[in-house]
Amino acid sequence: MNLEIEHRAEIIIVRVTDDRIDAASAIQFKERMREIVATPSARVVLDMSNVGFLDSSGLGAVVAVMKALGPIRRLELSGLTPTVEKVFRLTRMDTVFIIHKSLPDGLKNAG
């Protein structure tokens, strides 16, 4: 599981460089994310624009990471591709996350 991390002021931006979060990588994703977000920050933004495929194990891992952050420091998702967006919409998890179409203004030149 390849993740790129960028710290910007009070924000941690994590870019998933793998093209999928699936049953084969969900546990590793969850563990890496928990390490990354152990660093304090006001916000955590997960850039998923490179992820073309997410299955139920991957969805469960993303939910687990959000729960690990706690209720105040919400996990924000960015750049959901069509199939990934469908998984969030069908399971109604799109109502639980803050979802940005693309990286929020001011973060776009990250990296």
Next chain:
Amino acid sequence: MPADAMGAVLSLDPPDRAHIVMDATVLDVRDGLRGLMACPLVQNLSEGCLGTTELVLAEALNNVVEHAYARYPGQIEIEIRRDPDQLRFHIRDQGLPMPGAEPPAGRLPEPAAFDDLPEGGFGWFLIRALAQDLAYRRDGERNLLSFGVILDNAA
């Protein structure tokens, strides 16, 4: 034989059918899906249809890996037929039978308080939401699961 290199056996004869045998591991499922999504059988499907197909198959196959073969290793055999209006899938394994001899109801986990948000239980919900004519039977020592995925760009 790129499919062989990915740990699965893929044959395409006749051209409207595919037959895949893979070891029942999450990595072999991933490689098998990659091979299938690149094969001629799914050529010219819409992006949405391809995504739905890969998602339903991934859920069905990973379920076999995690539950049917929870206690011992084995193989999964997949037959795919492309009909004019849908892709038909038959998945066989020699793992443990499904409890109650039927696929789980797959109800969407209830919306919950933050700490109780569900981290699982989405798999069968997604299969039932996206697949047609889901059927399961136990045949001797084998499980047989079949379903279809409607082609939205059917001729």
